[in-house]
Amino acid sequence: MTKSVKVDVIVVGGGPAGVASVRTLTAGGARVALIEKTRFPRSKPCAGGLSAGAVRLLDYDFTTVVREKVNELRLSYKDKKPVIIKAEEPIALMTKRAEFDSLGIEAALSTECQYFVLPEISGIELRRDAVELIYPGLRIKGNYLVAADGAGSTIRRLISGRPKGAFGVAIEADVDANEVNTQEIRTKVDFGFSPGGYGWVFPKGDHYNVGLYSWNSRHSRFVNRPALKQYAQISLGEVNLSDIRGFPIAISCSKKSMGSGRVLFVGDAGGFTYASSGEGIYGAILTGQLAAKSVLIGGDVVNNYRATSSRYLRRCGLNRAFSRLIYPTLGVSYPLFAARLNSQAMRASMSLVDSEKR
Numbered sequence: 542m543t544k545s546v547k548v549d550v551i552v553v554g555g556g557p558a559g560v561a562s563v564r565t566l567t568a569g570g571a572r573v574a575l576i577e578k579t580r581f582p583r584s585k586p587c588a589g590g591l592s593a594g595a596v597r598l599l600d601y602d603f604t605t606v607v608r609e610k611v612n613e614l615r616l617s618y619k620d621k622k623p624v625i626i627k628a629e630e631p632i633a634l635m636t637k638r639a640e641f642d643s644l645g646i647e648a649a650l651s652t653e654c655q656y657f658v659l660p661e662i663s664g665i666e667l668r669r670d671a672v673e674l675i676y677p678g679l680r681i682k683g684n685y686l687v688a689a690d691g692a693g694s695t696i697r698r699l700i701s702g703r704p705k706g707a708f709g710v711a712i713e714a715d716v717d718a719n720e721v722n723t724q725e726i727r728t729k730v731d732f733g734f735s736p737g738g739y740g741w742v743f744p745k746g747d748h749y750n751v752g753l754y755s756w757n758s759r760h761s762r763f764v765n766r767p768a769l770k771q772y773a774q775i776s777l778g779e780v781n782l783s784d785i786r787g788f789p790i791a792i793s794c795s796k797k798s799m800g801s802g803r804v805l806f807v808g809d810a811g812g813f814t815y816a817s818s819g820e821g822i823y824g825a826i827l828t829g830q831l832a833a834k835s836v837l838i839g840g841d842v843v844n845n846y847r848a849t850s851s852r853y854l855r856r857c858g859l860n861r862a863f864s865r866l867i868y869p870t871l872g873v874s875y876p877l878f879a880a881r882l883n884s885q886a887m888r889a890s891m892s893l894v895d896s897e898k899r
């Protein structure tokens with residue numbers, strides 16, 4: 542016999558975007574079903590860096606999972622002189638995604654939402670007055686569906702038949718801190734190691750996270766295991782890489798990919814990552830919250846969502862245009878680019894302090 546569940550809003554995906562949606566919706570009085578396909582703790586390929594923007598939006602205590610406060614960042618571009626950004630207050634906070642996301646799920650489950658860990662969706666029915674998700678032996682019906690199911694969104698595939706949008710690529714791994722001989726390595730970002738992107742080393746207490754990013758998926762052949770091993774060797778010496786994982790980064794930032802009818806796409810499912818840096822947690826939390834508020838307002842919810850997100854959409858779109866322009870010209874523009882990052886880092890440091898004071 543098929544069981545049936547009816548709620549106001551179905552949220553699919555329990556990453557930062559889904560958690561933000563659930564918390565905003567339940568705070569507004571909506572009955573919510575949160576659906577995940579993986580049991581937590583689960584790992585997600587991500588460097589786990591939280592910007593000041595992300596910190597400002599988080600509405601639950603996450604301080605227990607902060608592994609490093611970044612006060613110093615070393616930037617380099619090929620053989621040019623490295624730039625050291627230093628701030629008295631942190632410019633970013635480092636977490637491990639498995640820990641950050643487990644806390645996120647706890648924060649979602651501390652609300653009144655119904656939680657389901659289910660296998661892959663078998664089908665979706667879009668009606669004029671409702672959306673229904675079909676699982677073996679279970680149908681979940683909602684007035685609205687918030688798709689927070691990440692860069693490879695199954696909901697998008699079920700609705701439009703194919704993954705859509707623009708993607709960057711990233712690959713990352715962990716290195717046991719005991720294997721690294723020098724204490725000098727702090728947080729560093731090396732532009733130009735992968736075309737259209739950078740390599741990074743982020744210390745996180747008992748391990749280092751090391752990775753490569755390119756905003757353009759056409760460069761995926763440079764963002765792979767051999768390249769990551771080479772970068773890790775140059776940066777950290779002869780070390781073993783564990784948990785090597787690559788993943789697409791969704792960077793469309795387009796009005797068109799935000800949803801239609803009763804379905805809203807948030808976070809990576811909507812393509813809301815900044816192309817120049819690959820920072821997506823901020824966009825995930827922001828769009829998760831904005832989509833939820835749009836549903837709570839009612840009426841034409843997709844239109845509400847587009848209207849309330851317009852500022853972020855503009856910024857995110859400009860950031861993609863900026864990446865297209867800046868990465869091929871870094872050979873000449875690097876000093877200016879580094880100066881811009883420096884001033885952004887100083888502003889971030891100030892607003893992190895403000896967030897902590899709240």
Ligand SMILES: Cc1cc2nc3c(=O)[nH]c(=O)nc-3n(C[C@H](O)[C@H](O)[C@H](O)COP(=O)(O)OP(=O)(O)OC[C@H]3O[C@@H](n4cnc5c(N)ncnc54)[C@H](O)[C@@H]3O)c2cc1C
Pocket residue numbers: 553554555556557558559576577578579585586587588589590591592661662689690691692694695696711712713752787788789790807808809810814819820821822823825
């Ligand atoms: C290597 C790498 C490094 C990165 N580093 C950073 C960084 O340092 N800082 C930063 O801000 N951003 C970073 N990003 C980007 C960031 O990881 C994403 O933008 C962010 O995770 C998006 O959050 P989300 O909630 O939209 O999606 P996700 O975090 O991907 O969460 C999606 C959730 O949906 C679930 N799900 C998927 N399909 C289904 C389904 N069919 N049914 C039910 N559940 C489903 C998944 O299990 C998952 O829990 C990085 C990305 C990569 C790949």
